[in-house]
Each structure stands twice: as structure tokens, then as C-alpha cells.
Amino acid sequence: MxxxxxxxxxxxxxxxxxxxxxxxxxxxxxxxxxxxxxxxxxxxxxxxxxxxxxxxxxxxxxxxxxxxxxxxxxxxxxxxxxxxVPSKPSSIREDLLVMVQAVDRLDPAPVIAQLEERAVIAAAKVELFDRMLRQLRGDLTEEMFLRESNRIGPYLTCLRGRRFEQENREWCVQVAALLRARAPVSR
Amino acid sequence: MxxxxxxxxxxxxxxxxxxxxxxxxxxxxxxxxxxxxxxxxxxxxxxxxxxxxxxxxxxxxxxxxxxxxxxxxxxxxxxxxxxxVPSKPSSIREDLLVMVQAVDRLDPAPVIAQLEERAVIAAAKVELFDRMLRQLRGDLTEEMFLRESNRIGPYLTCLRGRRFEQENREWCVQVAALLRARAPVSR
DNA sequence: GAACCATACTCAGTGATATGACTATTCCTG
DNA sequence: CAGGAATAGTCATATCACTGAGTATGGTTC
Structure with missing residues (x-):
């Protein structure tokens, strides 16, 4: 439902x-x-x-x-x-995080590869969301748009998506670099 | 599976x-x-x-x-x-975001209330994760722990959880304040 | 000593979700 | 004019996830 x-x-x-x-x-x-x-x-x-x-x-x-x-x-x-009616927080399910959780006992190479790939995907999403945000607000500044538009819902959810992907990207980059440094892997 | x-x-x-x-x-x-x-x-x-x-x-x-x-x-x-095997990005499903998407056409009061409640929950989770991180790394600094421990998987996923909740909290606070400013609502 | 909470686990059933295989039309490209 | 991409959708099935209701034991609290 x-x-x-x-x-x-x-x-x-x-x-x-x-x-x-x-x-x-x-x-x-x-x-x-x-x-x-x-x-x-x-x-x-x-x-x-x-x-x-x-x-x-x-x-x-x-x-x-x-x-x-x-x-x-x-x-x-x-x-x-x-x-x-109050909603419950969403249930997160992320395979990549399961792999990272187990990474100490596995070959890190494929996990690193996936982290780096995910970072690229996340960066692309950030750019996509930026374009969508610009399109939604037209030539207004964000502040003005959020104050005056009568359809801000999609903008706000997009803003959330952007933040999430940005954050995701940073984490993937950081963890990939860390795992590389710990166990140098040839590409 | x-x-x-x-x-x-x-x-x-x-x-x-x-x-x-x-x-x-x-x-x-x-x-x-x-x-x-x-x-x-x-x-x-x-x-x-x-x-x-x-x-x-x-x-x-x-x-x-x-x-x-x-x-x-x-x-x-x-x-x-x-x-x-390469994993697909997770499928996000968040009721609260569905509500925000539709907020322009609904009474914003219950949505604002939920955003504010969620911000509190998220803040509590950030603190919980901070405690878990401190406990996992013992008396080492984060940098040292991540360089030298042989069980960093749970730490890394917890770090991700912390970032996510922090980010979530900020967004909820920002959106709640914005919606309140747009359509002043008595508590 | 009754009620309640924490531990520890099971079962039945119902939705929700995902996968794969289809049909059909038109446009564009080589 | 063959092949592929884009539009527009359907059907069947398997699996997953979640709810709700149970069972049983011992410890704590009022």
C-alpha cells in the first residue's frame, strides 16, 4: 500500500x-x-x-x-x-554495505572496484540532480524559489537526493582509498 | 538471496x-x-x-x-x-519523502510534525553511532584504527550510517523550518 | 503473588516486489 | 528494406518481506 x-x-x-x-x-x-x-x-x-x-x-x-x-x-x-499518519523510517538495504561489512575477511579487490564504480555513478547522479534543480527553479535563486513557488515538493525531494548522492560519493571515495592503502591491489 | x-x-x-x-x-x-x-x-x-x-x-x-x-x-x-559480482544500487523507499513530494497539495502541518520528529530520531542515531564508533576504535584515533585494525568493516559501515543520519537530520530540520515559514501553523 | 519485562523462538498467512517473457506500433539509420 | 531503438503496455510466476499471533522460561517489581 x-x-x-x-x-x-x-x-x-x-x-x-x-x-x-x-x-x-x-x-x-x-x-x-x-x-x-x-x-x-x-x-x-x-x-x-x-x-x-x-x-x-x-x-x-x-x-x-x-x-x-x-x-x-x-x-x-x-x-x-x-x-x-506517522510513517516509519525507511528500511535501508544496500548490498555494497554488506560487502564492506565483511571486507576484512574477503578479497578487497572486487569491493574496491565496486566502491570506485559507485562513486562515479553517485557523481553522475549529483550532476543530474543539479540540472534538475536548476530546471525546476528556472531563473530564480534557490532561496526565492523556495519562498515563492507553489510547487516545491519535487524540489525538496530532489535536494534530498542530491545530498544523499554527494554523501554517498564521498564515503565511497574515502573507503576505496583506505582499502587500497591497506592492501595495495593491482588494477 | x-x-x-x-x-x-x-x-x-x-x-x-x-x-x-x-x-x-x-x-x-x-x-x-x-x-x-x-x-x-x-x-x-x-x-x-x-x-x-x-x-x-x-x-x-x-x-x-x-x-x-x-x-x-x-x-x-x-x-x-x-x-x-557487481551489485546494483539499493532501492530507496521513504514514505516521508513521498509526503514531502506531495506537500504542496496537502495540509503541511502533519508533514512538518513528522519532519521534526524524524530530525530528533536522526540526531539520536548520530549519537548512537558516535558511541558505537568510539567503542569500536577503543582508545585509538580514527586514523590509527583504520590503518591498523584487522576488523574495520563494521566501523566503515557505521561511519556511513552516521553520515547518512547526520545528513538526514539537516535536511529534515531545513525543510521543516521552510514549510513552517511558508505556511505558519499553530502547534 | 500478579503483572510485566527480557530472553528465545515458531508458525501461518498475506501482501509487496522482482523477474522474465511477451505483444504491438512507428521512427530512424544504414 | 532490414534492424534497432523508442513508445506503450500485458501476463505469469516466483520470491521476499512483513504482520500478527503464538509458545515457553525465568527474573524483577510493585
Whole structure:
């Protein structure tokens, strides 16, 4: 019952098809919720049956037809109910950290390689989020945007994603360097 | 196939019972893997059947008997195999961020309350991790400990947990203050 | 001495999540 | 005009995770 609210929250930004939603969940939304397209299509079907969103068919001639979904008042009410009940902190599950936990008893080389690769990925995400932030705030300064815009939710979650990835990158770099220094490994 | 490796990685630190493991997963391990006791007991059964850990019965007189588990060479090999294959970044799922994403269209009061509560929880976790780090490194400086200890895995993951919670706290505080300033709410 | 907490663990069931294999259309490139 | 990428989506299945309800023992507290 949780992907449901993530989908509703994203659909507040406008009409989207399942396919577009999948794109969004693959990039911007992935800071706070991850889902594969199949999950999204299934969830959209359920949400529509529950009356929380409505879909409308759009006939296209240059590509396959699609269905665009909008949040209904009932959907908004569902989100409000969701936001009103205290949530539990998320459950973190990170394979790379499991490897680091065990690294003293393993060959560090593959772990170091993964840390370095992850650092690069994280750096790329930081840049992606920076671009998204700039795009969201237009030509306003961050301070002005946050004070005056009437749609700051996506900006705030993106800010969180940026911080997280920056932090992640720093940790990966630091740990990779440390492990390299302790047990020199040829590439 | 993933909780499995988290359990193995934690059992590298010594013999633990399911109950003790549950405690560890509830605090220190929760930076990188979350699991409820029932999952752990089930996983321990599976791991033992697969020969990756061995259990020995300990008869106790002041409290119920328990079984302590140790990683076998096969278990260590399993961990090595796991560490050798590149892992995907974790899937983040955070209800509180879903709420923030939608906050422009909802009553901000409960979201602000949750952000402030979360900031307090995060601050407590930072302190908990600080205590754990101090305990792990004993009277060595961090630099010395990381250079010379032969069991730095748990320290490194704890360091990551600390950074994450610190960062989380800052974001929660900032966003709560911002939302309060935008739409003044009586407590 | 009743209630409660901590230790120690089990079982049943239900959702949620992930994987893989599909269908179908149109555009673009070589 | 063949092949691939992008759009748009469906179905089936397996596994995972989580909830809730139990069992049992001993120690502590009021």
C-alpha cells in the first residue's frame, strides 16, 4: 500500500501515462521510491479501479495510443490520509554495505572496484540532480524559489537526493582509498 | 538471496543466537540492512540447511536455551562469491519523502510534525553511532584504527550510517523550518 | 503473588516486489 | 528494406518481506 502513494504524489504534477511514469520513477523519483514499469502499470490499474485516479485514452498516429492518468479528489484525500499518519523510517538495504561489512575477511579487490564504480555513478547522479534543480527553479535563486513557488515538493525531494548522492560519493571515495592503502591491489 | 549475505556478514564478528542477531539488526546493522526477528530465524534455518553456518546448542539455567551460529568455510566462500559480482544500487523507499513530494497539495502541518520528529530520531542515531564508533576504535584515533585494525568493516559501515543520519537530520530540520515559514501553523 | 519485562523462538498467512517473457506500433539509420 | 531503438503496455510466476499471533522460561517489581 505504499507504491500507491508514491504514484499519486508524482501524478500531482500532471497527467502521465504508465510509460512516462516509468521514466520518472527511473530518474527523478528514484531518490525516494524505486519501481519497475510492471509494478507501475499494475498499480495504475488498481488505483483506477479504486477511483483514486482517472485515465483517458489518447489516440496517437505517430506512435501507439496511450492512457493518461490524473489524480481524483478521492486520490488527493487518500494522500492526505497517508500524510497524516506517522510513517516509519525507511528500511535501508544496500548490498555494497554488506560487502564492506565483511571486507576484512574477503578479497578487497572486487569491493574496491565496486566502491570506485559507485562513486562515479553517485557523481553522475549529483550532476543530474543539479540540472534538475536548476530546471525546476528556472531563473530564480534557490532561496526565492523556495519562498515563492507553489510547487516545491519535487524540489525538496530532489535536494534530498542530491545530498544523499554527494554523501554517498564521498564515503565511497574515502573507503576505496583506505582499502587500497591497506592492501595495495593491482588494477 | 540478499538477507542471507547480511546475516553471514554480521556472523563474521562472532557467534550469535537468532535473538542476539535480531538485536544487532535492530540497531547497528540497520544502517544497511533491516530485518525483523522472524526473517532472521527463518534465514538462519535456511543457512544452516545449506551448510553455510553451523549452530550449537547452549544450555542455560537462568534463561531459555539458545543456539549460537558460526559461519562455515562454505559460508565464507558464499560471501566471497557475493562480493565478487557487481551489485546494483539499493532501492530507496521513504514514505516521508513521498509526503514531502506531495506537500504542496496537502495540509503541511502533519508533514512538518513528522519532519521534526524524524530530525530528533536522526540526531539520536548520530549519537548512537558516535558511541558505537568510539567503542569500536577503543582508545585509538580514527586514523590509527583504520590503518591498523584487522576488523574495520563494521566501523566503515557505521561511519556511513552516521553520515547518512547526520545528513538526514539537516535536511529534515531545513525543510521543516521552510514549510513552517511558508505556511505558519499553530502547534 | 500478579503483572510485566527480557530472553528465545515458531508458525501461518498475506501482501509487496522482482523477474522474465511477451505483444504491438512507428521512427530512424544504414 | 532490414534492424534497432523508442513508445506503450500485458501476463505469469516466483520470491521476499512483513504482520500478527503464538509458545515457553525465568527474573524483577510493585
Amino acid at each position: 505504499a507504491l500507491r502513494h508514491a504514484v499519486l504524489a508524482v501524478l500531482l504534477d500532471g497527467e502521465y501515462s504508465g510509460y512516462q511514469l516509468a521514466k520518472i520513477f527511473d530518474v527523478s523519483c528514484s531518490n525516494f521510491w524505486y519501481a519497475v514499469p510492471q509494478q507501475l502499470y499494475a498499480e495504475l490499474t488498481k488505483l483506477e479501479r479504486a477511483g483514486l485516479i482517472t485515465g483517458r485514452q489518447v489516440i496517437q498516429h505517430d506512435r501507439p495510443n496511450k492512457r493518461l492518468f490524473t489524480v481524483t479528489p478521492a486520490g488527493l484525500a487518500e494522500l492526505a490520509t497517508f500524510a497524516a | 540478499a538477507l542471507r549475505h547480511a546475516v553471514l556478514a554480521v556472523l563474521l564478528d562472532g557467534e550469535y543466537s537468532g535473538y542476539q542477531l535480531a538485536k544487532i539488526f535492530d540497531v547497528s546493522c540497520s544502517n544497511f540492512w533491516y530485518a525483523v526477528p522472524q526473517q532472521l530465524y527463518a534465514e538462519l534455518t535456511k543457512l544452516e540447511r545449506a551448510g553455510l553456518i553451523t549452530g550449537r546448542q547452549v544450555i542455560q539455567h537462568d534463561r531459555p536455551n539458545k543456539r549460537l551460529f558460526t559461519v562455515t568455510p562454505a559460508g565464507l566462500a558464499e560471501l566471497a562469491t557475493f562480493a565478487a
